[in-house]
Amino acid sequence: SGTVLLIAFILKVAGSLPPNFILGIFIFGIVIGAYLPAKSGLLMLINAGEIDMNVLMTIAVIGAIAIGEVEEGAMVVFLFSLGNTLQAFTLDKTRKSIVSLMELTPEQALVRRDNHEFTLPVDQIKVGDLVIIKPGERIPMDGRIVRGTSSVDQSSITGESIPVDKHPGDEVFAGTINQRGAMEIQVAKTAKDNTISRLIAMVEEAQSQRARSQQLVDRFAKYYTPVVIGLAVLVAVVPPVAFNQPLVKWAYQSLAMLLVACPCALVISTPVSIVSAIGNAARNGVLFKGGVYLEEMADLTVMAFDKTGTLTQGQPEVTDVLVYSDLKAEELLAVTAAIESRSEHPLGTATIQHAKRNKIDIPVVSGFDSFTGKGATGTVNDELYFVGSPRYIEEHLPVAPEVIDDLQRLQTEGKTVILLADKKEVKGIIAVADTIRPSIIQTLQDLRRVGIKRVIMLTGDNALTAKAIARQLNIDETKADLLPEDKVESVKSLLRTGKVAMIGDGVNDAPALATATVGIAMGAAGTDTALETADVALMADNLSALPYAIRLSKKTIAIIRENIALSIIIKALIMALVIPGMLTMWLAVIGDMGASLLVTLNGLRLLRVKQNP
CATH class of the missing domain: 3.40.1110.10 (Calcium-transporting ATPase, cytoplasmic domain N)
Incomplete structure (x- = not known):
């Protein structure tokens, strides 16, 4: 449609063709550009009973043609299409983190069955098969090493940058990289059930869930659009009837207001930030099970740790x-x-x-x-x-x-x-x-720097051992000799003082994890139960990613607030132009699409938050 409209503008400037012919080219360009948005908006109106930007744009363009502003309507269609294209392009960047995870696993692998070696697609490999992995290759399946030693780069799963030495009996994960030695592994899970497939599925599910701030914005948007449409009707009717103003001028202002009536930037301000943050976290070995837990992490003031296998x-x-x-x-x-x-x-x-x-x-x-x-x-x-x-x-x-x-x-x-x-x-x-754990003292110091006020240890071990560990780690409070139900009661009492995270292995600590504001399990790459029970899963078997997760959540909240403020201010400034009658349709579209692009690009900044600042 942009090309057709460009030709129409050139022909109009040249003035060599009849005006009605050029008008026909403009209308043809409008039809090409507006067909898909109009169809999409109509389906949304019929199926969901909601008025979206596509419907408002279609009404505005039809109205522009009706009052003789065909060129203005053509410009609106072009700018609308261009804005949607740019927005789709930038939003695709938020999904690249998941696409990159999908591309980690090889499509085929070298398998040994009955002393014969042959290459098979990974979806045909069965549990118990022996898979041969050469140096430099990506490991295609979850399994255990039966022959050979090597070092394996597990950063794609756990976020750890240092390769891990692997020996017979050790567990390996699909999508990780075998670095220096040849290995044979016995397959433990099918391709659809391996760790990286489950990780991808959980990240996609988490990205589709509505965060708390998104729910508030959606409720606001539900009332915003009808109110602005009502104001647009008043703008078209009141000045001509009450003040004898020109009908065409205020009808035009009314149509421009329709283009401001859809809170597009406001609606996408939260999800684009949540999707970017969750994708970034997944690449760094932190799995958020939903946007609500990402938001809750920003408000944590107390962290309760299990001792055995977590702090030690x-x-x-x-x-x-x-x-x-x-x-x-x-x-x-x-x-x-x-x-x-x-x-x-x-x-x-x-x-x-x-x-x-x-x-x-x-x-x-x-x-x-x-x-x-x-x-x-x-x-x-x-x-x-x-x-x-x-x-x-x-x-x-x-x-x-x-x-x-x-x-x-x-x-x-x-x-x-x-x-x-x-x-x-x-x-x-x-x-x-x-x-x-070697890095736990530094991790606890980093947690205090990012806003954690109290660090508590909850353990079933005896008091002497617990106090000795607490002294080494400078832990604020220790509760020892606890049964699982005692840990639950301890977490409940901590919740009276603020928002609490409970960190454990996700198995023995499952009740306490479920009771806390946010339950965090570590070492989840090798534990199915941890992936299922926790609100947040640290894929690596250490806590070094915990301060990063809190920094990311705080940054996400800050960017969501920036996005909401940006979208509201831009809308308000554009609508203020109606009062002196200065609002144009193309300016309304630029303002709406510009605001959407701004909040999208701002949300994309979360993809650049690093684990080690």
């Missing part, structure tokens, strides 16, 4: 090795690990792993005997040893005062102690603790 690693590690005899520390670890290798206690596992990491040879044990909840005995290098709790060792021999002092100090620090003794004396102490 969730795996006991050896922290101290104290020796009281002629044994060396390596020998103490070797003997203890030898006896613990026959038990299934997690503290024993920590000792064995520590010995292996330090390349300590673990000797053979004989005559092993276990006493549940206490300890064990075993013979190593022809010497009988006792391994276990202080109470268990005290049943067999007296414990020296210096050993008791160290025991009390270590227990005060929240550590669990294992004693090794022979028939005569305590040989040494091995202290084991669930260590804090």
Whole structure:
């Protein structure tokens, strides 16, 4: 239509053709440009009973032709079409984050079945199939490594920029990149059920949900349009009837007002911001389950954390090795690990792993005997040893005062102690603790900088251990020895002081997560339950993205407010031109489409918010 209208304007300036012929070209250009918007508006009016911008534009253009302003009507159609095209182009950028996620997974993969290798489309690969992945290739399916080691770039799923070392038995995700070694994985999920497919589906669903501010704007728009249409009718009728003004002039002003009657910019001011923010968050390993949770994050003042596996690693590690005899520390670890290798206690596992990491040879044990909840005995290098709790060792021999002092100090620090003794004396102490996550102190400091006033720890662990961890992390308040229902009650009491986020693994903490203003689960990439139960899911197994999520939510709220203010101010300024009779139809269209483009471009700024500012 733009080309036809340009030809009509050129022919009019040239003046070489009859006016009626040029008029016909203008009308032809109007019909071409207005057909689809008019059809869309009519369907909206019939099916939903709503008057949108397409209907108002169609009425205005028909009215312009009726009062002889054909060129003005043609300009309105052209500007309207141009504005819609530009708006669609900019809005497409908000969807690129999801499109980029969709393009991550390969369409086919090399599969081994019955000792034969062949390439299959991913939708034909079954659970249990062996998939061969070469260096540099994207992993096509979720699964576990059965052969080979490598490092894998998981940034597309978790947002972590540092590649993760992977070994046999480790989990890998579709869409991530195998970097340096060849691997074979056993498929754990079909293509439609893998982590990235679920992530895409949840992000699309979240983007389609209406945020709280969007609901308010929609309610306002419901009354705004009819009111402005009523004012447009008054503008057309009152001046000519009451003040003997020219009918054509005020009919024209009325038609221009119709073009201002649709609050397009106001209506899209919120969704374009929400869609941009949720898309950006997904690329950085944070899944918001809806715009309402994105908005709620901006108002959080209290954060409650589960301890085990959230603030801490969730795996006991050896922290101290104290020796009281002629044994060396390596020998103490070797003997203890030898006896613990026959038990299934997690503290024993920590000792064995520590010995292996330090390349300590673990000797053979004989005559092993276990006493549940206490300890064990075993013979190593022809010497009988006792391994276990202080109470268990005290049943067999007296414990020296210096050993008791160290025991009390270590227990005060929240550590669990294992004693090794022979028939005569305590040989040494091995202290084991669930260590804090490496980056958690920095993360908590960053949370305070973005507006979190109180940090609370809720744990089922004992008070001594909880207080020791709290001291290390400078946590404001600690509640220990809590059952799941106790955590729910604690969250309810915190809610009386402000908006509260509960952060946990999404499984054991599900009731508390559901009770909080916003429930946040971490490590969701490998946990289906976490994806389902949480309001916000951190795909990586760490909390470093949490301050980013809050900054993004605060930025989103700020941009939504800017957009609403921009759209209202621009509309008000345009409508003010009606009073002196200076409003033109093309100016009304430029104002309306310009405002829509401005709020869209402003919302797109959220795509550039980075995890590490």
